[in-house]
Amino acid sequence: MNKALLIVDLQNDFCSGGKLPVPKGDKVIEPLNNYIQIFQAKGLPIFASRDWHPEETKHFKDSGGDWPKHCIQHTKGAEFHPSLSLSESTVILSAGMDPESEGYSAFEGKSQNGKRFQEVLEEQNIQKLYIGGLATEFCVKHTVLEALKRGFKVQLLIDAISGIDSEAAKKAREEMITQGAEKMTLDALSPIRNLPAIKTGKFQKSR
Numbered sequence: 001m002n003k004a005l006l007i008v009d010l011q012n013d014f015c016s017g018g019k020l021p022v023p024k025g026d027k028v029i030e031p032l033n034n035y036i037q038i039f040q041a042k043g044l045p046i047f048a049s050r051d052w053h054p055e056e057t058k059h060f061k062d063s064g065g066d067w068p069k070h071c072i073q074h075t076k077g078a079e080f081h082p083s084l085s086l087s088e089s090t091v092i093l094s095a096g097m098d099p100e101s102e103g104y105s106a107f108e109g110k111s112q113n114g115k116r117f118q119e120v121l122e123e124q125n126i127q128k129l130y131i132g133g134l135a136t137e138f139c140v141k142h143t144v145l146e147a148l149k150r151g152f153k154v155q156l157l158i159d160a161i162s163g164i165d166s167e168a169a170k171k172a173r174e175e176m177i178t179q180g181a182e183k184m185t186l187d188a189l190s191p192i193r194n195l196p197a198i199k200t201g202k203f204q205k206s207r
Helices: 025-041 117-123 136-149 166-178 186-192
Strands: 003-008 046-051 091-095 128-134 153-162 182-184
Touching (some): 025 128, 025 186, 046 136, 128 136, 136 153, 136 166
Parallel strands (some): 046 091
């Protein structure tokens, strides 16, 4: 019971039609839903990080940053993709709230009750994270490397990540694996993949 699933930034602005879409980003939704089903069936914790930016932040181009405005708090673009099957038991981690921080890592995020991600993991005695989401060379990479640095074991869900630039994403995958992340796919979890579907409750995406 020391394992948990972490879904990184599967938000509308990073998917098709969003303000900063990741090419083929929508294709990670189906495998992530399968991972969610597996972890729910096993009673294991599930976390979902989200960019939760203020209107003004150094992260955005108009304040000297690298990115167009995206995932602004309480907007449609900041909501999780509607096809992502999160339940009410999912712990939401909001990152990027500090206007002076880039907020790439989920470890900069806080839960709904204001606790840092590290604190939540320690309270639940979680030692291994299964990580997928968007985008490979940015928030996924920073989260994975930070997890490894903090002593957590990481399973990188290579069938449930996607990057903005194919070459940069490839280098990011290699870096994460070199630093100690292990590759994981749904096929590797085949003994419990064929469990019946789990019904999930309605999830309030912007709370």
